[in-house]
Amino acid sequence: MNRKLKRILLNWKVLLLILFLIGSIGSLYARGLTFGIDISGGVALIAQTEEPVDSKTMELVVDSLQKRLNTFGLRDISVEGQGNSIVVVKVANVSSTEEANQLKQVIESQGVFFMEFNGVVFGTGKDITYVGPYEIKPDNSWAVPFRISKSAAEKFAELAKGKAGWPVDMFLDPPVNSLLVVPQDVFITMNGTAFNAGAPDAPPLALRIKKALNITTVMYTNQSARELKEIANGKTIVLAGVPRELYDQLKAMNVSVKYIQSEAGTDTTTFVKEILGLYGPYSLGEGLANGVPQTDVQITGHAANRVKAEREAKTVYTVLKSGSLPVKLRVISMEFISPKLGQDFKNQALYAGLAALVAVLLIVYFHYRNWKIAIPVASTSLFEVIIILGIAALIKWNLDLPSIAGIIAAIGTGVDQQVVITDELLGGERSARITRRAGALKRIGRAFFIIFASAATTIAAMSFLLVYFVGTLKGFAVTTIIGVLIGIFVTRPAYAEVARYLIGEE
Template identity: 30%
Template sequence: MNFWKEWRIWLLILAVIGSLIAISPNPWASGVVVKYVDKDSPFYGEIFPGERISSINERAIQSTIDMLEYENYTGMLRVFHNGKLTLKEVKGNLGLEVKNIGISNLNLGMDLVGGTRVLLRPVYEEEMNESDKNLLIDRVISTLQTRMNVYGLKEIKFQAVKDVAGNRYVQIEMAGASKKEIDDLLEKQGKFEAYIPRMVKFVNGSGVVEIGDKNYTIAKAGENITVMGETIGINDTINLGKIEFKVWNVTNESCILAGKVFTSEDIKYVYFDPQHSYVRRYGKGWEFSFQILVSDEGAERFANITEDIPVEIDSKTGESYLQQRIYLFLDETLMDSLRISAGLAGRAYSTPMITGGGNTEKEVVRNERRLQSILSSGALPVKLEAVRVDTISPSLGSQFMKSVLIAMLGALIAVSVIVSLRYKTWKIVLPIMLTCVSEIIIILGVASIIKWTIDLSAIAGIIATVGTGVDAQIIITDEVSGRRDIVFSM
């Protein structure tokens, strides 16, 4: 058999190449990336998490050690970041937390790169039963996950844990983070806003929008529009009928004005109790529904904006909805959009129902909690107390990483020596070891694609998997070569 004509060999080669591309190893990478910017930092609003700092005062920044030299600096700093130059007068506190640029696309756990683990205990009301406590824990985790998505934090793990006495806690793990970053996450509460857009079509350069019982003429003025004698552009705001509208888009044919229906102050209460919320089967799937209490002013704005929005019929369900949705924002980040039932048009309901559906109960429950968290402005439903804080420094994590690499290399050498002693020919030993290395590369490649966190337990699992693979190859080799010796487990 011609070795290079075997399709399985080429499949393995392609898998290894694809995995190496996914991992993107770059052991010579240098530089730092911003992890966190303190609100008191002179660079707050100028430098953002995720940006790379190339140099400070014309000196190249190769690692976090270089940044430490400027931690207590006083004077003018010239910071070159992401192709931009920022000049700031500083007085001893940069307020920046940075990390070294990764040498690969692998997502390493806090055991290997350092980080913080916090155990939080909810402060329950005395009369709460166990079922309500469990529900509250789930709401806390859902709220924290919502905050994580809003603020662009992707490397945080939230988990409900129990002690031997049955008490439940919330555990937060953040690789490469400090306790201050986690404290900041716990303290954040977003600004909620809900918008309903109105499309105004232009005829001969102008159009009319009706808000409440009054009509407003909108005239096109180049890339802007003119309303009540005032010229405004995209993202500008104007008040029409006591409702704040923002210009979302302007074209030659139409413009879109988004009316701010609700704010954080308008959402008086989000109901979680079984009397006002439920999850149930609906047809072949599941649906959720929960009630909210809104202010009279918010209900009136909703009625005025939706009064003359056209209605459309859903071809799948036969239900009637308004042609425009309501868009939910948290800290100016679009979180979701909901359809509006045609029966709500022009009506000032102070206790509307929020409904939704999905294919599975788990999916529906997750969506319900997420929406409840958004409507609550990301506010935590209960006070949390820190019971325990574990911090692993980046230097200690680096030592763990070196120890792990040495252990893996030692394991490969030990396996290759034992296999060599058994078969005494490189024609057998080399393919076995190449297959072993290929398995490791493919596993790491898949891990980088699916963003699987590589920690100490994961590495132990990889080593065990590869060891099992070597066992299988030895058995196959003995069977193919016709040997019947006792095969010892590697």
């Protein structure tokens, strides 16, 4: 092997670049790239608030949805408020009706969250200060850790003292202050021990929700609409699984009424949970029944298999992360979006990228008239793209048009910085060859001072977009920052070493 080439390949900065390249290629091969809604399509959901809201409330709704659907901003999810009642949600890589319906359920469940024990609400969504990642164990048991406020912990400790095994209920947007009219089998289930988590001495679910949420449950025995109106006494009437004509009759009487249809094949306990927005009940552990307030708690469960355990844990995690919103959303329209550019765009982007790479190679060559400069500059740009794409594959980052623009911006900056390094190395006087090594290091130092100053300015500007904006601008900012960081810490130092050996010491 050529002595100079061996020195280059054994340099630690070049070795670091090689390791990043190998890792990125492995990531691309193992995980592949995912693309955003602009390229691979997705689904658009239009939601409407329960009532018109002011701009501040709309901002809160949009921010909460954005953070819930995309905690780290790495998936192509766009949430936009329009006017005082419309919210548009676009999610990439959703092609099935089942996935779209799950998103619909998540959006519509942005109501008020309650934690209840023995008929007392001891906390709401505002009392949940942290939700940790859920854990699935080999025996298909699961756990979701979370933290509650000090006041909620103290209240719960007082309520739960000496009641190990009693049911702890969680509700998301239950029908508070209502008259719940249900069939006989549902009424019997709610007044039995089916929701007592194995504690027969605990009060039945119907009594707990009466005390905690002012929900009165009555069994439907062919009462007329007028009789139900009198029983409700001004409350909202919730009809669940009873004749539909009652809804129309009560509507005609200007009564606030909601109707919930029991789907075919739905068992009674599942239907009760749907009516109430109930999650649980969860059995109270011994460690929480000693009367000592504990802010760090967890919900645990067990499933028949890992898939079910994952689904149960994820549901609890999502509900806990929901918190509270001042207004409820209802999805009024759902439309699948075809790719705007699709496979043709991917091919065109590939061809354009290769053409740009060739253009960089030729322009740099005609400028310096030296292939020893042109080839490393073009190669470094190619390596930078591979590393950025490898990171995108590793974190399952949905690449959309702004993200690709960010990559291009980072690469453009990289070529400029490589030219700065090259010009500095070529700027030494030939008469000073006797101190060429010291001179090369000094000139590289000057070049990196300029490079770091430029990178700091770019990162500062992109950080502003990252902090204060969401959606596409955020994706552009993230890609640009990652590209710049890869450049200044991996590819630029490696290029400087290669250029120093090929140019500075010849």
